[in-house]
Structure formats: structure tokens, C-alpha cells
Amino acid sequence: MTESARFDDAWQQARALAGTAAAGGHDVVLVRDLSGRSTLLIDDRDDELAPDSDHLTQLRRTFRERLGPFAANNPVQTAGAMFSASAFFDAPELIVLQEREENGHGRVGVLERTVVGADWSAPGIGQGADSSRPWPRIALYGFKGGVGRSTATAVLARHLADLGKCVLVVDLDLESPGVSNLLADPGAASRHGIVDHLVESAVGHADGLDLLAKSSLSPKDGNGEIWLASASGTPRGGEPYDYLAKLNRIYSDLPPEQPGDLPRPFAQRLEDAIAACEEQTEKKNGRRPDVVLLDSRAGIHDIAAVTLTRLSDHALLFAVDNPSTWEGYRMLFEQWKKQPDQARVMRDRLHIVAAMFHSAGDINRLNTLRRHAYDEFMATLYDLPDDDTPEPYLPAEGDVDDKPYAPVPILFGNDLVGLDPQRSPNWTKLPFVRAAYRDFLSAVEELVHDPYEDLA
CATH class of the missing domain: 3.40.50.300 (P-loop containing nucleotide triphosphate hydrolases)
Structure with a gap:
């Protein structure tokens, strides 16, 4: 039985998957909650994605496999399906790991939802x-x-x-x-x-x-x-x-x-x-x-x-x-x-x-x-x-x-x-x-x- 990813390894896996998702041309935000669970948000406000598409289904499956207990219950979500997407994609505390690139790669951002330490x-x-x-x-x-x-x-x-x-x-x-x-x-x-x-x-x-x-x-x-x-x-x-x-x-x-x-x-x-x-x-x-x-x-x-x-x-x-x-x-x-x-x-x-x-x-x-x-x-x-x-x-x-x-x-x-x-x-x-x-x-x-x- 393969051991599930621990906290640090899970975060590295999540960041790698975020980079892969951004390669498709959409901006993404990786959110880590108070328990350390990660959710990948994909900004499809200009190019809406079907929430049940094969691509997103496979991405969710990969997220759960690689992150184990540190994957959120719904680990991949799209802006079009969210109530207030701007609260995440335009958050003032967003940390940008990768800017948009000329080759079409989207921006990669991170939001840390922590009790202490974010500052x-x-x-x-x-x-x-x-x-x-x-x-x-x-x-x-x-x-x-x-x-x-x-x-x-x-x-x-x-x-x-x-x-x-x-x-x-x-x-x-x-x-x-x-x-x-x-x-x-x-x-x-x-x-x-x-x-x-x-x-x-x-x-x-x-x-x-x-x-x-x-x-x-x-x-x-x-x-x-x-x-x-x-x-x-x-x-x-x-x-x-x-x-x-x-x-x-x-x-x-x-x-x-x-x-x-x-x-x-x-x-x-x-x-x-x-x-x-x-x-x-x-x-x-x-x-x-x-x-x-x-x-x-x-x-x-x-x-x-x-x-x-x-x-x-x-x-x-x-x-x-x-x-x-x-x-x-x-x-x-x-x-x-x-x-x-x-x-x-x-x-x-x-x-x-x-x-x-x-x-x-x-x-x-x-x-x-x-x-x-x-x-x-x-x-x-x-x-x-x-x-x-x-x-x-x-x-x-x-x-x-x-x-x-x-x-x-x-x-x-x-x-x-x-x-x-x-x-x-x-x-x-x-x-x-x-x-x-x-x-x-x-x-x-x-x-x-x-x-x-x-x-x-």
C-alpha cells in the first residue's frame, strides 16, 4: 500500500498540478485551508468550462490521488460555478507564484488561509x-x-x-x-x-x-x-x-x-x-x-x-x-x-x-x-x-x-x-x-x- 503524501509533499504536488492547469491558458489560484487541505480554482470567467468535463474530472481524480487526505472534498472548482470568484482571484493577499506568460500559460496564485503566519x-x-x-x-x-x-x-x-x-x-x-x-x-x-x-x-x-x-x-x-x-x-x-x-x-x-x-x-x-x-x-x-x-x-x-x-x-x-x-x-x-x-x-x-x-x-x-x-x-x-x-x-x-x-x-x-x-x-x-x-x-x-x- 502506498503511503499517502504528508503535509509538505502534498503542497508540492498541489503546486505542480496548479502549474499544469495554468499551462492550459487559464489563471489558477491554489487555496490551502486551515487544515492544510488544498483546492485548485480555475478562472474560466472569459472561457467557461463545463464543470463535469472529462478534463476536470481527471484533474480532480489526480488531485485526490496525489494529495491524499490533504485534498479538499471538491479539490478542483471553476470560477463560473462559484458565488463570488473575485474574492479569490482578485484577493489583495494573493501571492503570485507565476505571472502570465507569452506562450499562453496562465497566472498561478496562492491563498493561504491560516490563523497565524500569513503576514x-x-x-x-x-x-x-x-x-x-x-x-x-x-x-x-x-x-x-x-x-x-x-x-x-x-x-x-x-x-x-x-x-x-x-x-x-x-x-x-x-x-x-x-x-x-x-x-x-x-x-x-x-x-x-x-x-x-x-x-x-x-x-x-x-x-x-x-x-x-x-x-x-x-x-x-x-x-x-x-x-x-x-x-x-x-x-x-x-x-x-x-x-x-x-x-x-x-x-x-x-x-x-x-x-x-x-x-x-x-x-x-x-x-x-x-x-x-x-x-x-x-x-x-x-x-x-x-x-x-x-x-x-x-x-x-x-x-x-x-x-x-x-x-x-x-x-x-x-x-x-x-x-x-x-x-x-x-x-x-x-x-x-x-x-x-x-x-x-x-x-x-x-x-x-x-x-x-x-x-x-x-x-x-x-x-x-x-x-x-x-x-x-x-x-x-x-x-x-x-x-x-x-x-x-x-x-x-x-x-x-x-x-x-x-x-x-x-x-x-x-x-x-x-x-x-x-x-x-x-x-x-x-x-x-x-x-x-x-x-x-x-x-x-x-x-x-x-x-x-x-x-x-
């Missing part, structure tokens, strides 16, 4: 696609937790504020808020948080939310200031506040508000929440943010996916030089590699941070981390399927400080462990903190530097 394959947006937002957004992300990401966010916010910038920090680590505890002023906390905007906007009730509070870490002198959008709000006078009940309801996509409207995916809802915080920064003090720092959730999570692929202009990837770190980043890079256009967008957005680097002054260990990062980038984001020639600017050593795989170190010191910001309100100015973050702060400062400031 890792979303097209990169970033600052270039939003000309109405002149300020940059910088995401701080680590595949593994416990690498000092939130502390680095707080130190970076104070450094940029010391330079006179208006800094907005958004705590997106909703399951384990961290930077909020480092920046919040208990006596002036905001009444609402990011989670409140997500649940209230779902029912059209987000107007009037108090989302921001000025951080106690803001400089006392100069024009710089830090505004914090916390993950959670701080209720007033015993008001009820059920954070977990809200958290359990924020990640789903929402149906259209009105007939004819588009669905409201989680990614758009999170974008709306951050945009509301940016708008509120100007309303509170008459000044737009100069830079927005997004403290992202670690690991493979929808918040992290949306933050890196859609919300940020620069993404700082915190890395500890061990196999689990590189295996994790390789998974993400491989996902982006499947769409070369997205891979090119993402690789220019990424910057490796050597987190908690133990060997101050040990250039050999830093070069080892650089080599490991270089190898991952070369095997994925710089080795794309549609590249005719190798990328011409990838030296592994030498003048590569501006390359995404060139690690920027944050030095580790025992004094950083257990640091209590409440007991040391000027902790970002302590000598060992400044020494540990010096190179990191200089590198990020270059990312947000406005060349017009030099002409002022």
Missing part, C-alpha cells in the same frame, strides 16, 4: 509606499526572547530625544509588555493602550481613546521628548479593565463593515492603531513624531510578521550567535525568498544587531557572527530564483558596515542584569550603559539622520 508573506510596504508619512518607523525584533530588545528600545528612545527629536515608542509586545515598564510614568499613564484601539475599532468605536503618555525618561532640557503608546491602558479610579478578554479578540480578520467594502485584516487594524498614535502625538503637543520605535513581539507571531513586513522602514534583528538564532532567521528569510520582489524590499530594510555581546574588543568573535549572518543572507535573500547574475556587492569582510548582515554590537555587562529603572531614574546615562550601547546608538542615529539638518 510573513505579505508585500513589504514601509515608508516608500506612504508618502504622507515623512518620519521613519524602526522595528526592534528578536526571533528569540530575552536578548535585551526592550531595554535597547528605551535606551535608543532617550538617545534620540537627547538629540532633540520627538520620539514615539509603541509597545507591540502585547503578550509580554516590556518597554512600557521602562518608559511609563506611573503617575501619568495613558488610560487606553494598543489593545484598546484594536478592540474598539473593530466595532467602529475608536474615536476619543487616550493612547499616549509622555515618558518620565524624556530629557529635562532641550526640545527632545518621548511619548509612549503602551500595550495596556491604565484605568482610572477602579474602572473595570479586562486585558486578557481584549487580547483574546484582537488577532482575527474582520468582515467588511458595509456591503462592497473590503475585509479588514489584522495587519490593517494594527496599522490603523499605530497611525492613531502618530496622529495623537501631534494633537497632544502640536508636534509630529520625528521617529517611531516599534518594540515588536519575539518569535513567529502575527504581530512580528506585520511589524517587519508592513509597518516598518527599518528592522533591527537582534541576534545571539547560536544555532537556534540562525535557524529561526533562516525560516523567515526562506519565506521571503519565495517572493523575490519582497525579498529585495526586506533585505534592504534589515540590520543585524549583535545582542548581549560578551566579548568586548574581541573582533574575531564579532567577525564570526558577521560570517554566520552573511551566510544566511547569501543563501536566501541574495540568492533569488529570478536572479540572472550574482549580487555584485557582497564582500564578507572589509568595508561592509552598511550591509544588512554587518552586525552592530550591544555589549553585555553584569551591571545590566536586574537594573531597576524606578530606583535609578537616570539609568540610561550611567557610564556602563552608555559604553554598552555606544556603537548601536551611532548606527541607528545614521538611519534616522535628516540630511537637511546639516544645511540648517
Whole structure:
């Protein structure tokens, strides 16, 4: 008895069959549902196919034979027999694997119906696609937790504020808020948080939310200031506040508000929440943010996916030089590699941070981390399927400080462990903190530097 195809093999078979079907001249969409079962949709709106034709009957039989339990109950369907074909063939989240070709082959697209993870394959947006937002957004992300990401966010916010910038920090680590505890002023906390905007906007009730509070870490002198959008709000006078009940309801996509409207995916809802915080920064003090720092959730999570692929202009990837770190980043890079256009967008957005680097002054260990990062980038984001020639600017050593795989170190010191910001309100100015973050702060400062400031 032949063993049925497992999950990964079944998907490869489904993609091969989709390519074969597209060779007949029709556009096709391959849909994989929450259980991993695949359905092949054939766009016959301009050339209707008989649903019981011998060709389609044979295609359905082949689908079931090759995919086994991972074939849908009705594995091959035509647009002409569907109630709303455009919801699939014209879906905004459609991933195009193969464009229409001059030889008559149709387009091959994929729709992943998943609970989490689909946003890792979303097209990169970033600052270039939003000309109405002149300020940059910088995401701080680590595949593994416990690498000092939130502390680095707080130190970076104070450094940029010391330079006179208006800094907005958004705590997106909703399951384990961290930077909020480092920046919040208990006596002036905001009444609402990011989670409140997500649940209230779902029912059209987000107007009037108090989302921001000025951080106690803001400089006392100069024009710089830090505004914090916390993950959670701080209720007033015993008001009820059920954070977990809200958290359990924020990640789903929402149906259209009105007939004819588009669905409201989680990614758009999170974008709306951050945009509301940016708008509120100007309303509170008459000044737009100069830079927005997004403290992202670690690991493979929808918040992290949306933050890196859609919300940020620069993404700082915190890395500890061990196999689990590189295996994790390789998974993400491989996902982006499947769409070369997205891979090119993402690789220019990424910057490796050597987190908690133990060997101050040990250039050999830093070069080892650089080599490991270089190898991952070369095997994925710089080795794309549609590249005719190798990328011409990838030296592994030498003048590569501006390359995404060139690690920027944050030095580790025992004094950083257990640091209590409440007991040391000027902790970002302590000598060992400044020494540990010096190179990191200089590198990020270059990312947000406005060349017009030099002409002022």
C-alpha cells in the first residue's frame, strides 16, 4: 500500500498540478485551508468550462490521488460555478507564484488561509509606499526572547530625544509588555493602550481613546521628548479593565463593515492603531513624531510578521550567535525568498544587531557572527530564483558596515542584569550603559539622520 503524501509533499504536488492547469491558458489560484487541505480554482470567467468535463474530472481524480487526505472534498472548482470568484482571484493577499506568460500559460496564485503566519508573506510596504508619512518607523525584533530588545528600545528612545527629536515608542509586545515598564510614568499613564484601539475599532468605536503618555525618561532640557503608546491602558479610579478578554479578540480578520467594502485584516487594524498614535502625538503637543520605535513581539507571531513586513522602514534583528538564532532567521528569510520582489524590499530594510555581546574588543568573535549572518543572507535573500547574475556587492569582510548582515554590537555587562529603572531614574546615562550601547546608538542615529539638518 502506498503511503499517502504528508503535509509538505502534498503542497508540492498541489503546486505542480496548479502549474499544469495554468499551462492550459487559464489563471489558477491554489487555496490551502486551515487544515492544510488544498483546492485548485480555475478562472474560466472569459472561457467557461463545463464543470463535469472529462478534463476536470481527471484533474480532480489526480488531485485526490496525489494529495491524499490533504485534498479538499471538491479539490478542483471553476470560477463560473462559484458565488463570488473575485474574492479569490482578485484577493489583495494573493501571492503570485507565476505571472502570465507569452506562450499562453496562465497566472498561478496562492491563498493561504491560516490563523497565524500569513503576514510573513505579505508585500513589504514601509515608508516608500506612504508618502504622507515623512518620519521613519524602526522595528526592534528578536526571533528569540530575552536578548535585551526592550531595554535597547528605551535606551535608543532617550538617545534620540537627547538629540532633540520627538520620539514615539509603541509597545507591540502585547503578550509580554516590556518597554512600557521602562518608559511609563506611573503617575501619568495613558488610560487606553494598543489593545484598546484594536478592540474598539473593530466595532467602529475608536474615536476619543487616550493612547499616549509622555515618558518620565524624556530629557529635562532641550526640545527632545518621548511619548509612549503602551500595550495596556491604565484605568482610572477602579474602572473595570479586562486585558486578557481584549487580547483574546484582537488577532482575527474582520468582515467588511458595509456591503462592497473590503475585509479588514489584522495587519490593517494594527496599522490603523499605530497611525492613531502618530496622529495623537501631534494633537497632544502640536508636534509630529520625528521617529517611531516599534518594540515588536519575539518569535513567529502575527504581530512580528506585520511589524517587519508592513509597518516598518527599518528592522533591527537582534541576534545571539547560536544555532537556534540562525535557524529561526533562516525560516523567515526562506519565506521571503519565495517572493523575490519582497525579498529585495526586506533585505534592504534589515540590520543585524549583535545582542548581549560578551566579548568586548574581541573582533574575531564579532567577525564570526558577521560570517554566520552573511551566510544566511547569501543563501536566501541574495540568492533569488529570478536572479540572472550574482549580487555584485557582497564582500564578507572589509568595508561592509552598511550591509544588512554587518552586525552592530550591544555589549553585555553584569551591571545590566536586574537594573531597576524606578530606583535609578537616570539609568540610561550611567557610564556602563552608555559604553554598552555606544556603537548601536551611532548606527541607528545614521538611519534616522535628516540630511537637511546639516544645511540648517
